[in-house]
Amino acid sequence: MNIGSKNKKRGVLPSRPDPPTVDQILEDINRAAPNDPVFSILEKTGQDSSRPSDSDVDLRFQQCRQYLELNEQLQEARSRLLRQREELRAAGEQLQSDVEEVKGQTL
Incomplete structure (x- = not known):
């Protein structure tokens, strides 16, 4: 008997939740602490959430x-x-x- 041919019961996965609304996303961002890892990652990659520089706008x-x-x-x-x-x-x-x-x- 081939191992791959065994019948395996697969559980039904729960449905995905609805994506968050814009208001929920903004609320989440506003509640985040300044030391949240996302903000430190953005700073390291040069994608700080502060105002873009003139060179960025020109680019x-x-x-x-x-x-x-x-x-x-x-x-x-x-x-x-x-x-x-x-x-x-x-x-x-x-x-x-x-x-x-x-x-x-x-x-």
Whole structure:
């Protein structure tokens, strides 16, 4: 008998609790002590909850601009590809028509 083939009873897991609301999250954050490990981790990684520096704001602004520019380029590329696909489809239909015409002439 294969060990993997044994029937094992699996208990039913309890359903997941509902995610906390925004108010509950804010209340939890406000109740946290200043020495809470989460805040010390954020300080170590440079993600302190204090006001972001001007360089952080500039960096985010540049990232947003790059995103918008890339998104516009992708939209243009999509339009170009759709147009080229339609042109190829039309060329394929014309080629098929030409092939049928040539076949008809050789009979």
